[in-house]
Amino acid sequence: MNAKLNAVTPLPPASHTRIRENSLVAQILIHCFFVLACAACLIPLILVAIVSFSDEQSILANGYSFFPDKFSLDAYRYLLGDSQRLIHAYGISILVTVVGTLTSLLITSLLAYPLSRKDFPQRNLLAFFVFFTILFNGGLVPWYLVYTNLFHIKDTILALLVPNLLMSGFYILIMRTFFSNSIPGSIIESAQIDGAGEWRTFFRLVLPLSLPVLATIGLFTTLGYWNDWFNSLVFIYDNRLISLQYLMTKTLLSIQFLQSNTQNSNTGKLLSEMPTETVRMAMAIIGIGPIVMAYPFFQKYLVKGLTVGAVKG
Template identity: 50%
Template sequence: MTQLSTQAAPQPGKVKKKRDYNAITPVWNVIFNIIIGLFSFSCVFPFLFVIIISLTDEQTLVQEGFSLFPSQFSIAAYDYIFRSGSELISSFGVTLLVTVLGTLLSLVLVTSYAYALSRRSFEFRGFFSFLAFFTMLFSGGMVPGYIVMTQFLHLQNTIWSLIFPLSMSAFFIIVMRTFFQTTVPDEIIESAKIDGAGEFLTFVKIVLPVSLPGIATIGLFSSLGYWNDWFNALLYYNNPQKTPPLQFMLMQIEKNMDFLTKNAQNIGSFDMAASLPTETVRMAMVVLATAPIVLAYPFFQRYFVQGLTVGSVKG
């Protein structure tokens, strides 16, 4: 018995290591990185392909089709779009102004409405929550909105007709209400009230700084909505002397190009219609309309990372 117990005893100087089941072996680490890299490339590849097509010569595109390595490049599509000169720059400025003002207004309205709904002390929060949720299921329609905007508010052919229709979103309100309820502790608000802060000061000084990840998310979605909007310009902009937003102007350029191409026989200008870069211009429009938002995304990225770690246990 003594010999058996001696053999079973661990040798001195050697400590048995415990297996870490959360550790990833180098081989699997490489495999996972390759999978994530391929998935990321699949997300970026369509936009890169659109850029390549927009820089392809129109005749080469007709003869060879869509290709990653075209035999001949050309900037004729961008030259055709930029022939409008100052009008395109003015449209870009209008879109930028609408996006900035509309996003700021949307953030003010959505966050203040959602904060009121998140407070249990608000007596009518059930009624206003139902009021916001009801608009997600049933809306007034396009005609009443058009009548209010043109007949009552008299905002036709003004920049505010592009801002007000998209300034409020019931979905954003519900998202921010949930964010306030789950992220902002009641103890912080109570401590601010004990120190003598009112509701407005508590909201501005305490709640908003803590809620930057949620605000950045709503701000990005709102900016995308304003930047890509062209339908409101189609409804409320009927004065040719008014500069339309960028999306609406690009749509007009495409319509004019299609008109020249389809009516070349009646106009008697076959050479001009044949030289128009129809397909490449469409791709160039996608690049011009998408590039500013793509460049703006990195400024919001760190807030998204903060939003992922909200509520996590940090060691």
């Protein structure tokens, strides 16, 4: 009896004070850690933005600095010299990113949902084929020949949508795990009892309950489409179809080519007037702008979609 009384005896006030102090110290340390981590992410971005608005000669003389001697818009004037081409490339990138992300989410969810259903025959075999594509691929040359000689998508907008980006086995497995662990089978059975077919159940019930994983996969797919320049390099020869990232890459390669051929007097004069260092930073700012603004809208779903889809509840 005495042992039970001692077991439920409340802690003295001094112990509560120590616990609160330790908790406060822990919270301060955690906040300091995240402040430092946030600063480590933001400071390089701020430096890139400042350098892009700096004068080229001050950068060459003093290096990168948060407090440049002179600000200048020469880098942006150089990039916007052919503004029509830049705006067109922006339009291509936005179109490909929006259409590709929505199509990818639809196809991925349509494949992941049957794999999550225990009553789907041969689902393990099909899941193995999906997993196999993560481990092995046919190589660059067969990949190119299939899309050019079999599907004939060279120099079309499909070349920016389909290869490598439209469907990923890794995203399919993440979405399948989310469907398996987060969509109760009883809800699907109730819908079937009420007379709902498979399509109606999927679009009216499963997808609305899967916003976290859809937003997470959608964010990753959006980043993949927006940052892609390789498909434009390999498949696109028409300058009207190149993406923004490839246009920036071509500009950077042109600058590097000019720098490697400074023996020519005309080239040397051109390089002396060209803001080469600040142009690199301006291209980074122009390229990441839309994604930086879109990311906060996905952030609240990002962690939830990954954790719920990866940990069995």
